[in-house]
Amino acid sequence: MAELLSDEEIRTQLPDEWEQEGDEIARTYAFDDYLAGVSFATQVGEVAEEEFHHPEIRIGYEEVEVRLTSHEEGGITEKDIRLANLFDSEY
Numbered sequence: 001m002a003e004l005l006s007d008e009e010i011r012t013q014l015p016d017e018w019e020q021e022g023d024e025i026a027r028t029y030a031f032d033d034y035l036a037g038v039s040f041a042t043q044v045g046e047v048a049e050e051e052f053h054h055p056e057i058r059i060g061y062e063e064v065e066v067r068l069t070s071h072e073e074g075g076i077t078e079k080d081i082r083l084a085n086l087f088d089s090e091y
């Protein structure tokens with residue numbers, strides 16, 4: 001089981017464009033068209049499955065919101081930071 005990160009650790013490790021919102025970290029990605037967002041959401045899902053750590057994904061018009069938390073630990077861990085960086089690499 002991973003350790004919960006302190007707010008200071010989260011602040012220093014959070015990738016650019018990501019925000020901490022309580023026990024979650026979140027980012028909204030922008031796209032030129034709806035289907036580009038749908039395709040990105042699929043890529044995010046594939047990475048999540050490979051890592052077996054799963055975000056909430058909201059697909060909107062020309063945007064995709066991704067939210068991460070570590071459910072078993074009840075907060076934000078290094079798994080969430082790792083996945084945020086991996087998702088950014090897909091963008």
Ligand SMILES: C[C@H](O)[C@H](O)[C@H]1CNC2=NC(N)=NC(=O)C2=N1
Nearest residue numbers: 052053054055069070071072073
């Ligand atoms: C049993 C538990 O759901 C699994 O071990 C995995 C699946 N994906 C997961 N995803 C996230 N975000 N948090 C978890 O704690 C988690 N646990």
